[in-house]
Amino acid sequence: MDMPQPNxxxxxxxxxxxxxxxxxxxADAVVDDPNETRAYECDALTAYRxxxxxxxxxxSTAEVSAVLKICHDEGVPVVPRGSGTSLAGGxxxxxxxxxxxxxxxxxxxxxxxxxxFIRVQSGRTNLSVTGAVETDGFxxxxxxSSQLACAIAGNIAMNSGGAHCLKYGVTTNNLLGVTMVQMDxxxxxxxxxxxxxxxxxxxxxxxxxxGQLGVVTEATLRILPKPEGAxxxxxxxxSNEVAGACVSDIIKAGVLPVAIEFMDRPCIEATEAFAKAxxxxxxxxxxxxxxxxxxxIDEQLGLIKQIAGRHxxxxxxxxxxxxxxxxxxxxxxxxxxxxxxxNDYMCLDGTxxxxxxPHVLRRIGEMSKExxxxxxxxxxxxxxxxxxxxxxxxxKPGDLEKCEAFGAEILKLCVEVGGCLTxxxxxxxxxxxxxxxxxAPADLEAQLRVKDVxxxxxxxxxxxxxxxxxxxxxRAA
Amino acid sequence: MTRMKAAMRPADEDELAExxxxxxTHFSVQGGGTRxxxxxxxxxxxxxxxxxxxxxYEPGALTLVARAGTPLAEIETALAAEGQRLPFEVPDFRAMxxxxxxxTIGGVMxxxxxxxxxxxxxxxxxxxxxxxxxxxxxxxIRNGGRVMKNVTGYDLVKLMAGSRGSxxxxxxxxxxxLPAPEAQATLSLAGLDDARAVAAMSAALGSPFEVxxxxxxxxxxxxxxxEGFTASVAYRAERxxxxxxxxxxxxxxxxxxxxxxxxxxxxxAGRAGDVWRLxxxxxxxxxLIARAxxxxxxxxxxxxxxxxxxxxGADLRTRLGGFSGHATRVRATDxxxxxxxxxxxxxxxAALTAGLKNRFDPRGLFNPAHAGAF
Numbered sequence: 001m002d003m004p005q006p007n008x009x010x011x012x013x014x015x016x017x018x019x020x021x022x023x024x025x026x027a028d029a030v031v032d033d034p035n036e037t038r039a040y041e042c043d044a045l046t047a048y049r050x051x052x053x054x055x056x057x058x059x060s061t062a063e064v065s066a067v068l069k070i071c072h073d074e075g076v077p078v079v080p081r082g083s084g085t086s087l088a089g090g091x092x093x094x095x096x097x098x099x100x101x102x103x104x105x106x107x108x109x110x111x112x113x114x115x116x117f118i119r120v121q122s123g124r125t126n127l128s129v130t131g132a133v134e135t136d137g138f139x140x141x142x143x144x145s146s147q148l149a150c151a152i153a154g155n156i157a158m159n160s161g162g163a164h165c166l167k168y169g170v171t172t173n174n175l176l177g178v179t180m181v182q183m184d185x186x187x188x189x190x191x192x193x194x195x196x197x198x199x200x201x202x203x204x205x206x207x208x209x210x211g212q213l214g215v216v217t218e219a220t221l222r223i224l225p226k227p228e229g230a231x232x233x234x235x236x237x238x239s240n241e242v243a244g245a246c247v248s249d250i251i252k253a254g255v256l257p258v259a260i261e262f263m264d265r266p267c268i269e270a271t272e273a274f275a276k277a278x279x280x281x282x283x284x285x286x287x288x289x290x291x292x293x294x295x296x297i298d299e300q301l302g303l304i305k306q307i308a309g310r311h312x313x314x315x316x317x318x319x320x321x322x323x324x325x326x327x328x329x330x331x332x333x334x335x336x337x338x339x340x341x342x343n344d345y346m347c348l349d350g351t352x353x354x355x356x357x358p359h360v361l362r363r364i365g366e367m368s369k370e371x372x373x374x375x376x377x378x379x380x381x382x383x384x385x386x387x388x389x390x391x392x393x394x395x396k397p398g399d400l401e402k403c404e405a406f407g408a409e410i411l412k413l414c415v416e417v418g419g420c421l422t423x424x425x426x427x428x429x430x431x432x433x434x435x436x437x438x439x440a441p442a443d444l445e446a447q448l449r450v451k452d453v454x455x456x457x458x459x460x461x462x463x464x465x466x467x468x469x470x471x472x473x474x475r476a477a
Numbered sequence: 478m479t480r481m482k483a484a485m486r487p488a489d490e491d492e493l494a495e496x497x498x499x500x501x502t503h504f505s506v507q508g509g510g511t512r513x514x515x516x517x518x519x520x521x522x523x524x525x526x527x528x529x530x531x532x533x534y535e536p537g538a539l540t541l542v543a544r545a546g547t548p549l550a551e552i553e554t555a556l557a558a559e560g561q562r563l564p565f566e567v568p569d570f571r572a573m574x575x576x577x578x579x580x581t582i583g584g585v586m587x588x589x590x591x592x593x594x595x596x597x598x599x600x601x602x603x604x605x606x607x608x609x610x611x612x613x614x615x616x617x618i619r620n621g622g623r624v625m626k627n628v629t630g631y632d633l634v635k636l637m638a639g640s641r642g643s644x645x646x647x648x649x650x651x652x653x654x655l656p657a658p659e660a661q662a663t664l665s666l667a668g669l670d671d672a673r674a675v676a677a678m679s680a681a682l683g684s685p686f687e688v689x690x691x692x693x694x695x696x697x698x699x700x701x702x703x704e705g706f707t708a709s710v711a712y713r714a715e716r717x718x719x720x721x722x723x724x725x726x727x728x729x730x731x732x733x734x735x736x737x738x739x740x741x742x743x744x745x746a747g748r749a750g751d752v753w754r755l756x757x758x759x760x761x762x763x764x765l766i767a768r769a770x771x772x773x774x775x776x777x778x779x780x781x782x783x784x785x786x787x788x789x790g791a792d793l794r795t796r797l798g799g800f801s802g803h804a805t806r807v808r809a810t811d812x813x814x815x816x817x818x819x820x821x822x823x824x825x826x827a828a829l830t831a832g833l834k835n836r837f838d839p840r841g842l843f844n845p846a847h848a849g850a851f
Contacts, residue, residue: 114679115758115781138683159628170626172635173603188825194756195595195781197639198803198820200830201602204635208628225685248537254560254656254706293716296709351624354538384538385626423626431629438629442616446837447631453832465630 001048001404001429004463004475006096010053010076017074018054021098024066029104031055040081040099044146045089045430047400052079052093057101061179061187061217064100068215069185071098077459078183080211082154083125085146087347088428090158090210094463100215102153108132109218117176117193119220122153126160129221138223141168144424145336156216159208161424166382167258167291168224170424172207177220180206180213183455193220205450210426211461213454227291230258232328233301235308236282236315240264243284244357246311247381250288251354253307255300260382261287261332264361267339267376267389268331274338277331280315286381287332335378336389343374343391346403350414351385351423363413364388371406373399385423386414412437427465435467444470484522490544490609490617490648493528497646498615500842506642508546508584511569511576513641513844525583528648531555533623539654540623542607545583545647552582562657565601566592566736572746574808583647589639592740593690593702596682596778598655602638607651610637612644613838623651636833642844644837658704662714663690663734664727666699671763674699675780677724679759682779684720686713691779692739699724700735742784744775751809753793755783757802768797790814794821 010017018032031037032054042049053076058064071078077097084091084101093099105121106128112118113136120129126147129140143162144150150160156178161170168174177191191203206213237243247260263271263285272279279285286308290300301318308316319325339345352360361377368375379386388410392403411421411431415438421431435444444466451458451474458474468475485504487493503520507513510524525546533542536559543552549567556562567585571577584590586608591600598604607621620633637647666677674693681688681701690702701721703713718727738744745752750772757765759780766774766783773786787793789810797804803820812818822830834845 112758112760113683114676114760116679116683137685159632161626161628165626169599169603170628172632173599182825186825188829189823190826192801193758194802195778196589196591196600196756198756198805199822199826200643200833201589201635201639202826202829204602204638205632207635208632225683228685251539251656252537252559254659256656292709293712295712296706299706299708351626353535353540353624355535380626383626384624418622419624420622420627420629422629423624424628426628427630435630440619443619444630446612446616446618446620446633449836450631450633450636450833453829453836 001433002468003050003094003429004468006094010096013074014053017076020070020074021054021056021067024070025056025058025063029057029059029063031057040093040101043084043086043089043091045087045092045428048089048092048429050093050095052097052099053095055099055101057104059104061181064181064215064217065185065187067100068181068183072184072457072459075457075459077462079461080153080157080215082123082151082157083149085150086154086158086426086428088422088426088430090154090426090428090464092429102151102215102217105217112193113138115193116223117220118223119218120152122156122216122219123151126150126152126155133223134226137226139226140221140223141174142171152219152221153216156207156219157209157211158424158426161385163259163261163380165380166260167256172204174222175203175207175219176222178203178206178216179218181215181217183214183457183460191220210428210465212451212465213460228293229297230289230291231297231301231319232287232289232325233304233319234315234317234328235286235288235313236280237284237286237311238282238314240284240361241358242311243286244354246286246308248354249307250304251382253303255290255303257288257290257304257382259287259289260380262377262379262381263332263335264377266374267335267378270342270376271331271335271338274341275331275334277327279331282314287328332378339376339389339391344394345389345391346407348386348388348390348407348410349422349425350411350419351383352414352417352419354381354384356417356419357381357384360386360413360417364410367406367409371402373403373406384419408434429464432465433467435465448474484524486524486527488527490528490611493646493648494611494615494617496523497611497613497842504842506646506843508581508587509548509578511571511578511580512574512584512588512590523646525646525648526581532649536561539625540651541654542623542649542651543582544649546581549580549582549585556654557657560657561654563652564594564598564604564655566594566740568592568740568742570741573742573752582650586638586650587640587642587647593692593736593777596691597687597689602635604653605634605638605650606653608634608637608647609649610645610647613840613842617648618645621651625653643834644843646843660707660710661702661704662710663730663736664701664714664718664721665730666721666724666727669693669699669724671766671776673724674776675759675762677721678779680721681717684717686717688717690736693776693780694735694739694744695774697735700739702734702736739775739777742775744773745784745786748773748786749789749810750786751789751791752807753785753787754805754807755785755802757781757783757800761801765797765800769793770796790816792816
């Protein structure tokens with residue numbers, strides 16, 4: 001994975017750039033000591049690191065605008081950063097870039113239950129948005145697994161999902177408006193607490209643009225009333241094919257569970273050894289959760305169990321109480337930690353049509369043997385968003401490269417069966433060079449033209465999302 | 478600008494791309510011509526109806542892919558055969574707009590046309606997961622795909638939804654569909670004024686009973702819809718009626734209820750005057766209605782969507798003064814009266830709109846991106 005060579009002219013002007021930034025920000029909001037900029041050298045994709053020229057930590061939209069104006073003027077690339085939890089390297093700096101961290105902007109600006117929205121500063125963490133409204137019976141639906149730490153800014157940049165998307169959608173379906181600062185410092189308001197756009201759906205293209213179109217400083221988010229209750233059922237099957245067919249039958253039957261999670265045998269074994277959730281040892285396991293009143297839950301789970309029964313489950317376990325529900329979720333929620341106990345791992349994020357599930361899992365198994373690396377599968381089956389975890393040893397020379405090559409083959413397979421490279425983590429630098437697998441040159445060019453409009457000088461997070469050779473002429477201009 | 482009498486109707490995507498590549502004239506792009514805005518389209522009519530057919534339907538994956546010119550009716554029939562439906566309850570504005578023709582799925586998406594269920598299931602744009610389109614250069618562009626979670630590159634799918642044929646011509650759309658419910662029930666509250674109606678709808682939409690429609694039709698009632706499995710609908714209808722007891726006794730209506738008429742803005746069909754759509758914060762709606770000097774009105778989306786009938790040529794935006802949200806004139810008695818159909822955008826937003834229009838359609842062949850800006 002290559003990053004562009006830092007611009008020597010910018011590096012030589014560091015002192016002047018820092019001085020200008022200090023003129024518009026409080027002293028503690030500009031970080032340029034190399035010992036401190038190191039804190040911003042990577043995000044959750046820790047394999048790649050590079051300290052930035054400086055990091056700035058503004059507290060308001062006006063400060064963000066002032067910073068961007070200076071960077072625009074100086075021609076300095078800016079890498080926006082939420083909480084730095086990106087698994088795709090979305091917040092990886094270059095040596096000549098300024099990290100613009102929004103973490104200090106974490107206030108709730110407005111809560112409106114009558115109109116069912118909350119307006120927050122974008123540095124607020126995902127879980128604390130729900131935290132601000134849950135005692136009043138509301139919640140914010142997108143729930144990425146990093147929700148304790150990840151910021152709304154990053155959620156918007158990556159159009160984050162979570163386990164409950166089948167029913168509630170992803171970030172773009174729950175975002176009503178943003179205050180955004182463009183690279184030249186212009187502040188724009190897009191959308192608001194109403195339900196459709198006045199003209200073009202600019203909000204729709206801003207969401208998921210990986211910090212390349214502007215810096216979102218405030219967001220208006222849809223909040224939903226909490227369901228009366230929820231209950232999971234766990235089902236074990238003796239093949240991936242059968243579990244996949246069961247998922248499809250549940251969906252066809254007209255039940256819309258809030259979550260359908262899938263784990264394969266390697267994943268079950270690893271999580272069982274780690275979390276001891278009491279999972280059955282079988283080839284494939286589904287956790288299906290439904291919501292509603294106790295009677296509604298009974299009705300839906302009754303139907304789901306009836307469907308599962310037709311697929312000869314080796315285990316069918318319904319949570320009788322809160323404690324049992326927690327145990328059913330325990331293994332699933334510990335899956336990543338469990339894999340981390342075994343070795344280093346790389347988490348992929350391709351999405352496939354649900355119907356291709358058995359084929360894709362079989363091919364991943366075959367490739368695992370070819371590459372000599374173990375892989376465990378845990379994913380959101382209802383929407384086909386896979387999370388294969390490839391195990392490797394970071395201390396073993398060549399293992400990371402082998403793992404990356406294996407990962408690339410899996411993602412190519414996802415595209416081949418009609419899916420995509422990334423369902424919720426984003427492209428960042430991780431999948432950047434695979435974009436040509438999914439998109440033809442004209443498809444990519446159309447996306448680059450959008451960036452041309454929002455950021456004509458290509459200064460915002462410029463080395464991400466698109467292969468460097470594709471953006472070379474624009475970045476150099 | 479030359480005006481052509483007969484509509485152009487390419488037979489497939491390649492032919493359409495060729496037409497665009499060599500074009501020297503403006504086009505008025507349309508699917509079935511059933512819902513375009515007055516005054517927005519001008520030039521030779523270019524129809525997508527020849528580029529038709531469902532290309533993929535997997536009920537078990539809740540996914541349907543169709544060419545843009547596919548009649549909406551064909552898609553609805555195919556879905557119904559599997560007990561599924563489009564989530565966003567497509568409105569049919571033909572009677573209200575005085576149009577003929579058959580809606581196409583591409584036209585539905587280009588208009589982001591969404592009915593009462595928008596409050597629960599999202600808009601058309603939320604169901605749209607993939608597109609193919611021909612841009613103003615005649616290039617075929619693909620974005621998104623057929624899977625419902627996809628963050629690979631920029632989301633041009635959303636940008637195309639509701640773009641009214643201004644950036645490119647849709648040739649294929651992929652959609653997330655949903656199971657059709659086993660049962661539905663509607664609760665009706667009588668005698669509420671606008672403010673009380675919005676309060677009742679807010680209480681209902683803020684409850685856990687999954688209300689899939691919340692509308693106020695003055696003189697007819699305030700309506701709340703619940704859908705799902707039979708027993709669940711009965712339970713939720715009862716709980717919701719109890720929750721709303723302070724607003725009067727809720728009467729339960731079986732069957733389709735008033736929703737098709739609310740969806741289609743039917744109260745304004747055949748009535749003279751201009752028809753406006755306000756997209757606002759629901760609690761602002763009653764005050765805006767009072768200022769609008771409306772001859773008739775209707776609230777949907779819990780008050781977030783307000784339909785207003787005014788005397789011809791009255792500029793509702795001027796009458797309302799500054800407000801939070803926007804107003805679109807969907808039916809103009811005289812489209813040439815100088816009132817823009819779409820709400821004028823603030824300069825910074827208008828600059829982005831113009832920039833995108835210019836990049837996707839550099840020769841300005843298609844419908845203007847924003848009637849206020851072009």
